[in-house]
Amino acid sequence: MKRLLVTTAAALFAATAGLALATSAGAAECPSGEFCVWQDSNFGGQRANWSGDDGWWESWISDTDSSWANHGISGPGIKDHVKVYESAWQGGGMTICLAPGQEVGYNGAANDRGDSHIWSTGC
Amino acid sequence: MLRSAAHIRHTVLAASAALLLSGCTAVGPGAPGTPGVPSGTAAQDALLKGAEHRLVVDCLNDQGLSLASRPRAPDEDRTLRAALFGAGPRELSVTLATGATVTAHQDGCLATARHRLYGDQRRWFRAQVIVGNLRAEVQARVRADPAHRAALDRWTRCVTPPDRPRPDRPDPAVATRCGRESGLDEIRARLEAAELVTVRALRRDELTAYRQLRDRALRRAAELPASTHPQKGPTLS
Numbered sequence: 001m002k003r004l005l006v007t008t009a010a011a012l013f014a015a016t017a018g019l020a021l022a023t024s025a026g027a028a029e030c031p032s033g034e035f036c037v038w039q040d041s042n043f044g045g046q047r048a049n050w051s052g053d054d055g056w057w058e059s060w061i062s063d064t065d066s067s068w069a070n071h072g073i074s075g076p077g078i079k080d081h082v083k084v085y086e087s088a089w090q091g092g093g094m095t096i097c098l099a100p101g102q103e104v105g106y107n108g109a110a111n112d113r114g115d116s117h118i119w120s121t122g123c
Numbered sequence: 124m125l126r127s128a129a130h131i132r133h134t135v136l137a138a139s140a141a142l143l144l145s146g147c148t149a150v151g152p153g154a155p156g157t158p159g160v161p162s163g164t165a166a167q168d169a170l171l172k173g174a175e176h177r178l179v180v181d182c183l184n185d186q187g188l189s190l191a192s193r194p195r196a197p198d199e200d201r202t203l204r205a206a207l208f209g210a211g212p213r214e215l216s217v218t219l220a221t222g223a224t225v226t227a228h229q230d231g232c233l234a235t236a237r238h239r240l241y242g243d244q245r246r247w248f249r250a251q252v253i254v255g256n257l258r259a260e261v262q263a264r265v266r267a268d269p270a271h272r273a274a275l276d277r278w279t280r281c282v283t284p285p286d287r288p289r290p291d292r293p294d295p296a297v298a299t300r301c302g303r304e305s306g307l308d309e310i311r312a313r314l315e316a317a318e319l320v321t322v323r324a325l326r327r328d329e330l331t332a333y334r335q336l337r338d339r340a341l342r343r344a345a346e347l348p349a350s351t352h353p354q355k356g357p358t359l360s
Contacts, residue, residue: 031200032195032200032207033193056292071204073207074176074179074233075176076169076172076176077169077172093259093265093266094259095221095259095262096221096223096225096256097256097258097259098225099251099252099255100233101209101233102225102226102252103213103226103227104223104224104226105226106223106224107221107222107224121168122168122255123256
């Protein structure tokens with residue numbers, strides 16, 4: 001169920017080199033249908049992305065998350081909102097809830113705090 | 124005695140949390156008396172989501188795009204994302220009390236669909252983001268409270284074995300026992316209930332806007348014709 005893809009900044013650059021300028025001003029580079037988390041602010045550095053839930057992020061991204069994007073696809077009955085929690089298995093309090101199409105480039109409070117997330121039908 | 128008191132507090136907290144969870148919608152009757160608008164929150168959510176989805180699908184189809192064809196090549200997916208979520212500068216932006224600045228594009232099929240349903244896209248974005256994150260705002264206030272910090276320190280000492288570093292994931296049974304013994308559970312429950320009242324008062328205007336715009340969208344969704352393509356006229360600014 002869980003799908004985790006790790007994209008290095010170098011690989012991302014190679015894949016999008018021709019469009020780097022166009023995409024930097026556009027939507028964050030996050031596949032449709034997925035929730036993406038970056039180690040750096042403003043959607044930079046290494047990226048993790050999931051199409052499903054993850055109760056405990058892998059160590060390289062947990063508590064090092066700095067920007068987020070929800071590119072979930074909506075539809076009747078589909079869980080398209082994402083809730084991020086500061087502890088594994090949705091513990092310790094929710095830090096942010098994002099509807100589809102919403103992005104956070106930086107968060108002074110929730111920076112480097114995320115440990116898990118779930119998809120939900122609403123916030 | 125203490126434990127049962129704590130249990131009652133937990134029950135109260137659970138009820139408060141349930142209220143807050145449905146807080147997005149438990150702020151009014153929801154377009155009462157409008158034909159085609161159901162009374163239950165879940166049915167209303169389904170109506171709104173279904174209407175938004177129809178508008179988005181039609182908008183994408185007008186551009187020769189479809190959500191159905193998967194998997195997509197990276198370039199195709201990028202094209203779809205730009206059409207769906209928008210491109211260029213992020214015109215919509217709200218900074219939450221938690222410090223997060225949530226942004227979105229004002230163009231794209233999703234934004235266009237929401238504009239048609241909710242009427243005032245900027246106002247809806249602001250209300251939805253703030254109301255959707257009331258719980259996060261409550262949690263941030265609880266975390267900042269000195270009593271909570273002190274209890275969390277006690278909890279951390281409690282779950283840390285002697286002569287060993289703090290475990291990344293304490294044994295669940297130990298974590299539960301320490302939550303009780305450190306007073307963290309009780310303090311968290313008390314603070315969450317109190318902060319919920321405070322935050323709902325602080326965000327009263329956004330809660331009102333959320334209810335008004337949602338009611339409008341419910342009426343629009345119920346009246347949505349079979350074909351959702353925009354009629355001629357100034358439906359979109």
